[in-house]
Amino acid sequence: MRKYRIGVDLGGTNIAAGIVDEEFSIVKKASVKTDVAGGAEKICRDIDSLCRSVCAEAGIPYEEAIAAVGVGSPGIIRDGVVINADNLRFSGVPLAAMLEKLTGKPVSLRNDGNAAAYGEFATGCGKGHSSLVAITLGTGVGGGIIINGKIIEGSGGGAGELGHTVIRAGGRKCVCGKTGCLEAYCSATALIKSTVRAMQNNPDSLIWQVSRSTSLVSGRTAFDAMRLGDPIASGIVAAFVSDLAVGVSNVINLLQPEVVCIGGGISHEGDTLISPLTDAVIPMLCAPLATKILPAALGNDAGIIGAAAE
Ligand SMILES: [Zn+2]
Structure with missing residues (x-):
């Protein structure tokens, strides 16, 4: 089966998730509002639901076809932990580990600015x-x-x-x-x-x-x-x-x-x-x-x- 990855852009206002194929094309994407007041656990549950629902909408079997999930988050990121992100009210949140438990997938975490730069580098104006x-x-x-x-x-x-x-x-x-x-x-x-x-x-x-x-x-x-x-x-x-x-x-x-x-x-x-x-x-x-x-x-x-x- 073809393997896809899910990219998640976690922002202070919206969470956007997209299924990305091996050529860096987005197959399907969806978004929800970020429930900042709900805290990190609620945000993780929302990300997990969004990843699964976007697959369902695309007719892509989540369990078999998704190889990994990657998240871009605001703030300073180190070793899968959001050290500090003011607009999410996150401080020392082990986001990658929390999401691995929920999603059942390997989860990578990087700063959102770095993620956007890498996207442009891979397939945008830096291609x-x-x-x-x-x-x-x-x-x-x-x-x-x-x-x-x-x-x-x-x-x-x-x-x-x-x-x-x-x-x-x-x-x-x-x-x-x-x-x-x-x-x-x-x-x-x-x-x-x-x-x-x-x-x-x-x-x-x-x-x-x-x-x-x-x-x-x-x-x-x-x-x-x-x-x-x-x-x-x-x-x-x-x-x-x-x-x-x-x-x-x-x-x-x-x-x-x-x-x-x-x-x-x-x-x-x-x-x-x-x-x-x-x-x-x-x-x-x-x-x-x-x-x-x-x-x-x-x-x-x-x-x-x-x-x-x-
Ligand atoms: Zn400044």
């Missing part, structure tokens, strides 16, 4: 390359480093936290408690904050045509208003790109990977983001640009595929 660094611009800024086909997890499981590399000493306060982190400038959350502040300060800005209320602002709003020719929006995007370029150039000066993959909803801007970003990165490099800066290709599927990978 055919040997090294990739992923920077995911979402609620926070996630990261993952793949060198010579291997995830760099660090000596204590904490590597690849690119969102918390400092781009401006003494700068904006970050949710991690430090100041000046890339995440405080280049997450979708930060971009939304900048956009809202600009709207409040500029009642005549065309941003108000794109978003009639500050509560409706998204990471796209400033880009859309820029396309309408609004100078305030252009300024927001330029500042965002310039800050992101500092983060990306630090990565390239440090590792010079073949690919830097920019993910998250904002990456759907494609060339509108990537082209000025690349232009801003080049003057900050110490060597000629030998890295492809590319938008992510797989969206949310990257986390599932990367979690499932051996």
Whole structure:
């Protein structure tokens, strides 16, 4: 019988599970809300149920056809244990062992940013390359480093936290408690904050045509208003790109990977983001640009595929 693996992307809002075949394609996927208040045991039961139900929906026999389950979780991961994940309220949770008992399958556990990076590396924008660094611009800024086909997890499981590399000493306060982190400038959350502040300060800005209320602002709003020719929006995007370029150039000066993959909803801007970003990165490099800066290709599927990978 053909063997599949199940990849689980465990997030603070949703749990997504997908059956992944040997060519890294998702055969079927499903998701449920994450019951954070229910605690680790409830979350494990929900993951187990989801793995079994997605197989039933796909007509794939769970017991015979599923070789293993892989989970991508937020937080610092070491030896199958979630050392610390604030948005799940996990501290020292032996997630892999708990899930092995329930699922009856070998369970591997990795950080969600690392999983997403591996997914893009295996079958997304990094396919055919040997090294990739992923920077995911979402609620926070996630990261993952793949060198010579291997995830760099660090000596204590904490590597690849690119969102918390400092781009401006003494700068904006970050949710991690430090100041000046890339995440405080280049997450979708930060971009939304900048956009809202600009709207409040500029009642005549065309941003108000794109978003009639500050509560409706998204990471796209400033880009859309820029396309309408609004100078305030252009300024927001330029500042965002310039800050992101500092983060990306630090990565390239440090590792010079073949690919830097920019993910998250904002990456759907494609060339509108990537082209000025690349232009801003080049003057900050110490060597000629030998890295492809590319938008992510797989969206949310990257986390599932990367979690499932051996
Ligand atoms: Zn931080």
